[in-house]
Amino acid sequence: MSMTSRMAEGIRNRVGGRGEGRGGATLAITVARKEQLSPTMVRVVFTGDDLADFTMNEFSDAYVKLIYPRPGVSYPEPLDMKVIRASLPQEDWPQNRTYTVRRWDDQARELTVDFVVHGDEGLAGPWARDAQPGDQIWLAGPGGGYRPDPAADWHLLAGDESALPAIAAALEVMPEDAVGQVFVEIHDPASELKLTAPAGVTVTWLLDTAETPGTALVEAVTALTFPEGRVYAFVHGEAAAVRDLRRLLKRERGVKQSDLSISGYWRQGANDEEWRAVKRDWNQKIEESEGS
Numbered sequence: 001m002s003m004t005s006r007m008a009e010g011i012r013n014r015v016g017g018r019g020e021g022r023g024g025a026t027l028a029i030t031v032a033r034k035e036q037l038s039p040t041m042v043r044v045v046f047t048g049d050d051l052a053d054f055t056m057n058e059f060s061d062a063y064v065k066l067i068y069p070r071p072g073v074s075y076p077e078p079l080d081m082k083v084i085r086a087s088l089p090q091e092d093w094p095q096n097r098t099y100t101v102r103r104w105d106d107q108a109r110e111l112t113v114d115f116v117v118h119g120d121e122g123l124a125g126p127w128a129r130d131a132q133p134g135d136q137i138w139l140a141g142p143g144g145g146y147r148p149d150p151a152a153d154w155h156l157l158a159g160d161e162s163a164l165p166a167i168a169a170a171l172e173v174m175p176e177d178a179v180g181q182v183f184v185e186i187h188d189p190a191s192e193l194k195l196t197a198p199a200g201v202t203v204t205w206l207l208d209t210a211e212t213p214g215t216a217l218v219e220a221v222t223a224l225t226f227p228e229g230r231v232y233a234f235v236h237g238e239a240a241a242v243r244d245l246r247r248l249l250k251r252e253r254g255v256k257q258s259d260l261s262i263s264g265y266w267r268q269g270a271n272d273e274e275w276r277a278v279k280r281d282w283n284q285k286i287e288e289s290e291g292s
């Protein structure tokens with residue numbers, strides 16, 4: 001199956017499975033256990049009977065919407081976003097955050113998510129830091145759009161820690177003879193994780209010593225001498241850094257959009273609701289500036 005038809009198939013899976021695509025249905029998930037992977041990353045393994053209805057897709061960047069109820073609001077069960085939107089005022093609607101499926105174990109029905117803990121601000125980061133076995137939230141999805149193309153001559157993966165789960169998952173599904181360059185920007189030297197990668201893939205860890213997140217990432221990719229051949233690239237993280245990298249890759253390095261998975265996962269100074277509210281315009285402006 002070609003990459004394009006695989007993606008189309010995946011999109012069909014997304015809209016066909018139980019999850020937000022079919023309306024508003026969600027799955028209840030419970031924290032089974034937790035692991036501190038690094039000073040800035042906590043792994044949460046979720047379980048729950050509803051996961052019997054979870055249909056994983058084939059993308060290595062598969063992601064879910066984690067749904068957090070508002071404290072003090074009681075919701076009709078099972079939690080259905082369509083029903084909630086029709087029956088409750090907007091300020092009572094649950095909030096959601098998007099997270100990569102780091103691992104899905106179909107046998108054990110366990111879903112693993114690696115959360116960046118980026119301080120006291122926000123919803124999902126602090127929630128993950130404080131989560132205890134038995135805590136319940138909900139999920140919708142999965143969606144997704146990228147899987148390393150085995151026909152590519154080489155792979156480029158670049159991101160900050162928010163993209164590290166997707167980068168780690170991508171490396172695990174690459175063919176043994178894959179070659180590539182991986183750049184991951186981290187906040188703390190102790191945040192380097194042990195990644196399983198093909199021998200021909202070089203992983204470079206970069207410290208974000210600059211005030212603007214993504215500075216080291218942009219500098220490293222800019223300085224890279226691109227090998228010959230077709231690159232297949234995955235670039236995600238803070239939106240402004242991703243915008244700069246997109247410009248570099250498309251304009252200066254001539255990477256085709258179809259060989260590029262690129263988007264801002266988060267925006268410095270904006271919470272996720274604020275970022276999502278402007279993301280479409282942000283992307284449109286970038287496309288206009290590229291003349292695409």
Ligand SMILES: Cc1cc2nc3c(=O)[nH]c(=O)nc-3n(C[C@H](O)[C@H](O)[C@H](O)COP(=O)(O)OP(=O)(O)OC[C@H]3O[C@@H](n4cnc5c(N)ncnc54)[C@H](O)[C@@H]3O)c2cc1C
Pocket residue numbers: 063097098099100101113114115116117118121122123124125126161162163165166264265266267268269270271272273
């Ligand atoms: C498809 C997709 C997959 C993603 N996968 C993952 C994943 O697997 N793991 C993961 O940790 N994140 C992932 N993210 C990013 C995550 O959704 C955002 O970082 C989200 O904003 C975190 O929500 P929050 O409630 O913790 O913070 P928010 O309430 O959204 O934001 C609060 C404050 O924290 C800042 N902030 C948000 N995220 C970060 C960050 N990573 N580092 C530093 N400051 C931050 C904001 O700018 C804001 O000032 C993914 C995003 C997308 C779109």
